[in-house]
Amino acid sequence: MTQPQQITVLGATGSIGLSTLDVIARHPQRYQAFALSGFSRLVELEALCMIHRPRYAVVASVEAARDLQGSLSAAGLGTRVLHGEAGLCEVAAHPEVDAVMAAIVGAAGLKPTLAAVEAGKKVLLANKEALVMSGALFMQAVRRSGAVLLPIDSEHNAIFQCLPGDYSRGLAQVGVRRILLTASGGPFRETPQEQLAAVTPEQACAHPNWSMGRKISVDSASMMNKGLELIEACWLFDAKPAQVQIVIHPQSVIHSLVDYVDGSVLAQLGNPDMRTPISHALAWPERIDSGVSALDLFAIGRLDFQAPDEQRFPCLRLSRQAAEAGGTAPAMLNAANEVAVAAFLERRIRFPEIASIIDDVLNTETAVAVESLETVLAADCRARELAEHWLNRPRRGEA
Known part of the structure; x- marks a missing residue:
């Protein structure tokens, strides 16, 4: 009998990670969780380890690893707990791993994904963000290693x-004129522009169609998520920015x-359910049941x-x-956005100031041109410094 494929899930406690584990659990003969990572939701990670019994778990710190190792060992699990970026890279590149779900949010996912x-x-x-930041380096590594890269964004x-x-x-050789990248428009699609300065983090995180984490929900509200996806599409499909058109489609x-x-x-x-693209990529080029209900066009009625x-936006x-600028510009864009979104969620700035930063x-x-991963990381660091400087500058009316 064929052994189940061994799957590492980076970002197991997030919405994508949980959906991935749901699909894996539906096909125990085909897939098995090899390693799970979770840096902030340690209680949830422990519960997932109890259910899926991975070979490895990865957490942020030595202390967290010690605590989780003690809990899992006491429960009779043989899971080995690693920590930090080195631990993430180890379970991502482990010889026994067949596939890696790269679902860590933000720049933190770059090195383990690479x-x-x-x-x-x-x-x-x-x-x-991994592809947005490192673009050409990332795709060169794919070609050099023979890795199979499958997109999960819907x-x-x-x-x-x-x-x-x-x-x-x-694209021109296969007759493609352009790529049409759809967007729901998020929760503020019809909000009067003059009211955006007063919106709250809770309102920004209340996506009308998708259930997502707070950072990506704010990105959807600002449509930065779609901007990052435009850059990602250019790298994935070797397209120029002018070949990618964004289309608002509220029904998703x-x-x-x-x-x-x-x-x-x-x-x-x-239907707007991430288990569809996850199951498609897991089984590609085959197709398997994802647990997603069939699309009812009669119930939808219209598409706008x-x-x-x-x-x-x-x-x-x-x-x-x-x-269009290329080089380190996308890495700086992403870094500045991560700092700005965190500040908005902490109520330090107003929603429109995300774009201002x-x-x-x-x-x-x-x-500058991207010559190495160090160039990318330096640009990321510099952009974060500049964004923090913007946040810490004196405001009008302050002493």
Whole structure:
């Protein structure tokens, strides 16, 4: 009998990680959790280890590792607990691992995701920031190692499904005119622009269609999430920024489309449930049951589309500018956004100031060519310093 594929889930306690474990649990003959990581939700990680009994677990610190190791050992589990970035890289590149779900949010996912790529793994990429930051380096590592890179973002997974199998020859060579990247528009799609300064973190995190973590929910509200996805799409599908058009689609039923030169437009539809792209990538090129209910077109009734408003959502404009500038600009965009979103969630700034911080960072620091991972990390660090400087500057009315 064929042994189950061994799956490392980086970011197991987040929404993508939990959905991945749900799909794995539905197919115990095919998949087995090899390693789980969770840096802040340690109680949840312990519970997941009890259920899925992985070989390894990874946490943030030595102290957390010691505590979790004690709990799991007392329960009779043989799970070995590692810690830190080194632990993440170890379970991502482990020789016995078949596939890695890269679902750590933000820049923290870059090194372990690259470790999985460099080890030639099947990498299920949910951490868009890794590709946004390191772009050319990341794709060069994929080609060099022979890793299989499969997109998990519902939009990029949809594009992948709608492209022909030989799209790596170039979009023009396979008759693709453009990629249509759909966006729900988030919770503030119809909020009057003058009211955005008063919106709260709770309102920003109340996504109308998807259940996501707080950081990505704010990114969706500002549409930075779509800006990062535009950059990601350029790298995944070797597209120019001008070939990627963003389309507001409030129902989140069409996950993206591909427009061909003969007038054909292929779309991938489905209920807004991340188990669909996860199961597609896990089983690719086969298909398996994901647990997602069948799409009921009669219940949906209508599908709406509109152009995005870059006045309301300046993060879209900033993302496209960073994509066109290239080099370290996308890494700086991402870093500034991470600092700004954290400040908004802490109620230190107002919602529109997220874009103000990013704009200031991109205008202060000139992008340079990416020659190494060190170049990327230096740009990330510098952008965070500039963003923090913006946050700490005297405000009008302050002494």
